[in-house]
Amino acid sequence: MLDLSRVQKELVECNKDSDISGVTLTLHAGAADLTHLAGTITGPLGTPYEGGTFHIDIQLPSGYPFEPPKMQFITKVWHPNISSQNGAICLDILKDQWSPALTLKTALLSLQALLSAPEPGDPQDAVVAQQYLRDQPTFVVTARYWTETFAKRASVGIEEKVQKLVEMGFPEGMVRSTLELVNGDENMALEKLCSS
């Protein structure tokens, strides 16, 4: 069963030095318990991700901390080890190299490090990895464009999207929570609303 007291300690510890670390950890909006968390990491300086804030969906399995947390990028990101389709992450510590000695904070910091140092030889997204290996300049431009487009989205304009989706016939509460879940990406929200 999930070690709740540990998760509580992790929440406190992770946010102690968020200014310096560039990572935050909060309860997921609308989450009923501590099994669903939300993290953010800032894009490392000197990378195409600089200036962006990347949202991570974090689900804790019942075996946590013996089982790794399930992490997935909500913010769309162009990176060889992160799926440009669904945000799935290819990182060993989130799989068989997980250890209870690690924390959600160290995992988020590892994601930040992954943004700085892609591993194209072991890709999650083969298209991105190929581009990274064969055409770095285009890779950098694309990654930076994605950062500008998806990771710097200000919260203004959210009301317009809510209105638009409500007009399509979805209930407002559901629209708001869905938009929040996908970090304001209108298309992703629509997709989720249609499939639910």
Add this chain to the structure above:
Amino acid sequence: MPDSTEAAEEPRSDQNPNPSASGFLGAVTAEEGNEWSSFRDDEIMKQHSEIQAVEAVKIPFVGDKEPITALAAEFQYGSPILQEKIKLIAEQYLALRRTRGDGNCFFRSFMFSYLEHILETQDKAEVERIIAHIEMCKKTLKSQGFTDFTFEDFFSTFLEQLESVSQGQDASISHDELLERSRDQSISDYVVMFFRFVTTGEIRSRSEFFEPFILGLTNSSNTVDQFCKTSVEPMGEESDHVHITALSDALGVAIRVVYLDRSSCEAGPVTINHHDFIPSAPSKMSTERDDSTMASTNIITETATVSNPSEQEDGTTATAATTEDSRPPFVTLLYRPGHYDILYPK
């Protein structure tokens, strides 16, 4: 670092990386017919745990005590050399207790063997001694930057077990209760993780000592830090002589390992090798470690066991020539390539 077992997404037909809405949704549709993309990480991990569950039915974390003849029965159609060796083992050992082969078998065997010894002997001096060592291990981990909450629960779980078995003959938990707890995942795994923390702390604090042995292992690019992160700290990572040396040193508990493998097969009569891991640090309290020479002596004899087993003694004398304690180690493990079980001497 990304791992290599994960299947990368296949190249998509529409190679348009521009994040336009239509391109994005279109790509998702194109992806649907792709077998690999539906094979997700959590499904792979679920499959792993299902395999583990099947294994779990076969043998609990810690099995029942079996007569040593059970070992002979297992090898009755096996190599004649191993059958000979089992006969030699049967001359010195009475019984065997198997542990589950889940990569944690060394730590699990050590856990049960140690706690069982305390339960049977009620050796108060030993309990006090190990508690002092455990306190040191805690300080070591803190000084290495481990966050308290990552290890303190595991430490207290072990200390609770230690307390339960050392309450005196009548007040302590029963032998059955100890076995039950060792099979209870919420206790057993916590204790295994406690040992993993102790081991990693010891290796990290004496990294210059352990480094050559770690470099000698399979992966030459291993640094001490990488080794600890990938081979000590995760659950299910198997132990070898580096782990055993570190755990024995950190807790100050001697461990005898009896090798049932094909070593010393070629020349002369069949012998059974064992190696005693004798803790090298009697004065862990001092920060200045003056025992480095002794530690190296231990490791040298141990390496000989691994690389050149035919030169080992036949079991009548202990490998490490320590003068202070002539009693054989009370934790005795049977090693077969890739696995450790508990042995009971006659």
